[in-house]
Amino acid sequence: MTKNNLDFFGEVLMNRVRYEAIDGCERIIDGKIRDEESVKDYITLSTKEKEKKLTRSKIVDITLNPLLWTLEHEKSLGLVTHQLHMTYKNDKRRIRVLLPENYDKDLTKNYPVVYMHDGQNVFYCNEAYSGYSWKVIHAIKLNPDLPKMIVVGIDNAEHDRINEYTPWKITESTLPEDIELGGRGEEFAEFVMKVVKPFIDKHYRTKSDKYHTAMIGSSLGGNISAYMGIRYKDKIGGLGIFSLANWITSKAFNSYIAREELDPEQRVYIQVGTQEGDDTDRQLMYGNMKQAYIDCALNYYKQLIKGFVPIDSIRLNIYVDEEHDEKAWAKHLPECLRFLSEEW
Incomplete structure (x- = not known):
């Protein structure tokens, strides 16, 4: 046809x-x-x-x-879907690639890449877990000052999300001793960096160096992003860490970041609200959830400075009355992208 x-x-x-x-x-x-x-x-x-x-x-x-808006902008911006094989799970994972406008017209131009976790929540509200997405397409269209970029949304594992986004076994929680969660974060990180990124760099016109590669995640997605920013510091030059939930494995993360050499060239955007925490969190932790999220952000900020990341390369925002949801994260996504892309 x-x-x-x-x-x-x-x-x-x-x-x-x-x-x-x-x-x-x-x-x-x-x-x-x-x-x-x-x-x-x-x-x-x-x-x-x-x-x-x-x-x-x-x-x-x-x-x-x-619906018409979605169809029109998928066509003009170019949202492409791939199913990539995950060896460690013998399964496939949906990866969606948002191409910049007129990508197919200027065939000599290469673009920075932003990888985003929880891909189901990245583009459209009707498939987002909370019913509200990151509104990435809106952010790009409504902020023409942002440099053109490729955005890659990597779907989460739904019921297995907590295991994939947590590099260490969860031991600091209210869970019964016979329930084990977490510990598959390294395998997932390897999938992203050794399968997804090479696939994107091979099939699309990317600027594949670390200076033009960023990663964004929220909550547990922020946990795996912070971990990968250390583990793969030679390949990831920018991090967007929203509502970091490191309280779930704070001892393991604190030990890890303390013994690793951080990248002083890395740019890190950190955001948290003063009304964070939800019912799911309360199943995993006693105490003041709101303060726990604030403490995670502040501790991470201090750990980066202690690791010799220049203060000018870190942006910490604490927003009064903002909650733990995509609505808050979407609101400030343009600021995050603007900060991470200053050198693009």
Whole structure:
């Protein structure tokens, strides 16, 4: 099928979807759809005549415009999906690559790469765990001062996430002694650096040196990013560490960072809110969760300085009343990218 035929098919399909959406909305308004949710909507709308009249057009804006926007920007920015083999799990992992606008037009240009953990939460709200994503596409489109870059979202392992994002066995928790968690972080880190990164550098026009390679993660994703920033300091030049959760293995991490030589050329962005901590955290730790997250950020900051990372190469932000979620992280992602890319 030719491109023109595909474009025509897409236009017909979207027009059909639009028609069906409006028709379905009108049937709800007229009380013709009798399932429980539709009946509730009918009762609500029947008491608000002004809103009722506007709903036909609003339904298009609310339900179709995000879909159209997604399709348009996936096409213009170039979001590409790959499934890469993980030897240590004998499984595949989804990797998505967001290419800069006009990537295919200037074939002589190479780009810096930003690797982001928890890939399901990186691009779209409708697949994000919390229902709110990092809004990376928005961040890039709305901040044209940022240098053009390739963003790689690496999906997490869902139920096995805590094991992959934790390099050491978790011993500092309220878990029963017969439950073991953590300890597969090194294997996952090796997958990222020996499978994902070489694949990206081979198949895309990247600036593969450490100065143009950054990694961003939040919570446990921040833990594995901080670890990899030390373990692979010769390949990662920038780190975005959001809501570091090193309290889960603080003794092991503190020992590790103290005995390793840090990279004074590395740039590190650290962010934490004063209202961090959620129900999942409380299953793993007693005490003041909010203070635990703040302490993790402050301790990491001090450890970097002690390891001779220049203070000008570290950005520490503590945000009042911000919580442990993608909404807070997305809000400050442009600042993080701007800081990490100063030399790009």
